[in-house]
Amino acid sequence: MIAAFHRAAAVLALAVLPAACANFSALSPGDSAQDVEARVGAPGAVWKNADGSEVWEYPQGFYAVQTFMVAFDPKHAVREVRQVLNEAYFSRIQPGMSREDVRRLIGKPREIWYYPARDEETWTWRYYDINYKFFNVLFDRSGGTVRTTLRLDEVLLPNGDRGRH
Amino acid sequence: MNTTFSRAVLLLFHVLLFTAGCASFSAINPGASAQQVEALVGAPANVWKNADGSEVWEYPRGPLGVETYMVSLGSDRAVREVRQVLSDEYISKLHVGMSRDEVRRLLGRPRDIGFSGSNDEEIWSWRYREWGTRNMELYVQFDRPTGALKKISRFQIDASDGKRQ
Numbered sequence: 001m002i003a004a005f006h007r008a009a010a011v012l013a014l015a016v017l018p019a020a021c022a023n024f025s026a027l028s029p030g031d032s033a034q035d036v037e038a039r040v041g042a043p044g045a046v047w048k049n050a051d052g053s054e055v056w057e058y059p060q061g062f063y064a065v066q067t068f069m070v071a072f073d074p075k076h077a078v079r080e081v082r083q084v085l086n087e088a089y090f091s092r093i094q095p096g097m098s099r100e101d102v103r104r105l106i107g108k109p110r111e112i113w114y115y116p117a118r119d120e121e122t123w124t125w126r127y128y129d130i131n132y133k134f135f136n137v138l139f140d141r142s143g144g145t146v147r148t149t150l151r152l153d154e155v156l157l158p159n160g161d162r163g164r165h
Numbered sequence: 166m167n168t169t170f171s172r173a174v175l176l177l178f179h180v181l182l183f184t185a186g187c188a189s190f191s192a193i194n195p196g197a198s199a200q201q202v203e204a205l206v207g208a209p210a211n212v213w214k215n216a217d218g219s220e221v222w223e224y225p226r227g228p229l230g231v232e233t234y235m236v237s238l239g240s241d242r243a244v245r246e247v248r249q250v251l252s253d254e255y256i257s258k259l260h261v262g263m264s265r266d267e268v269r270r271l272l273g274r275p276r277d278i279g280f281s282g283s284n285d286e287e288i289w290s291w292r293y294r295e296w297g298t299r300n301m302e303l304y305v306q307f308d309r310p311t312g313a314l315k316k317i318s319r320f321q322i323d324a325s326d327g328k329r330q
Contacts, residue, residue, distance in 0.1 A: 111281065111282075111283075112281070112282035112283065113279045113280065113281055113282065113288055114279055114280055114282060115277050115278070115279040115280075116278075116279075116280070117277060117278065118277065121282075122279070133323065134320065150322070150323075151322075151323035152302060152320035152321065152322060152323060153320055153321040153322075153323055154320065155301075155319045155320055155321055
């Protein structure tokens with residue numbers, strides 16, 4: 001009886017696990033848009049290019065440290081899947097880039113703060129690189145262009161709180 | 166002759182700049198008068214008056230500096246103590262629910278005041294130095310409708326963005 005219950009619990013756990021963490025590594029080049037939707041759900045945003053190719057953006061949530069971009073060729077077959085919250089993509093952000101350039105490169109930020117006194121808008125992403133960190137892009141608010149970037153290390157507070165939730 | 170003179174002027178200029186740049190709070194001793202304080206470190210950015218006639222004079226060194234001094238004067242207008250409040254000792258006194266006024270009295274004027282684009286928050290930030298070396302950022306988020314402190318975050322500024330100091 002108890003063994004049966006445990007078996008049921010194990011089956012349930014297996015069913016819940018893939019739903020909780022959509023498996024982007026299961027996507028392969030050549031997969032169709034339908035395959036992608038079936039495996040990882042609908043994207044948070046879709047970027048369409050002039051040649052008919054598309055990029056589907058999958059932010060993993062406020063606390064997450066990954067955002068996936070699924071690139072499709074003009075025939076709607078997967079070309080590549082990339083996890084963009086890392087230094088390889090952050091380092092491409094240059095002063096003068098627009099909000100859309102940044103959004104297309106690393107996806108939707110978790111938070112947007114603005115500072116009227118400096119006419120500045122700060123976009124923040126959480127990521128993991130040895131420690132949990134925050135990548136910030138500082139925009140000239142009225143100009144809408146990147147001023148600079150800032151990386152901050154999350155610091156564990158004495159009361160057990162993390163730096164920023 | 167001419168070069169010697171200009172070199173002397175330059176040297177004098179640097180000495181003046183240096184002494185003006187770091188007003189010496191360590192030179193203020195308990196018992197010093199309000200006049201002596203003004204002579205040594207200039208006028209405060211803000212004065213907090215207490216009911217008993219005592220006062221606290223606030224000297225933020227920001228936005229470029231990483232220190233804020235609070236000079237307490239007794240009702241006899243003599244110095245009681247001088248505190249540098251942008252330190253772990255004072256920052257750790259912050260807690261959820263505090264008002265803006267309480268925070269201002271504890272840590273002095275923020276370096277910057279920002280706003281959240283989405284959840285009606287006001288964000289005060291300071292820069293400070295931990296253990297004399299680590300460059301830190303402190304963010305205090307207030308709920309705007311109630312004016313109560315919601316969240317405290319501390320970050321270490323990553324050396325890879327050291328240029329933005």
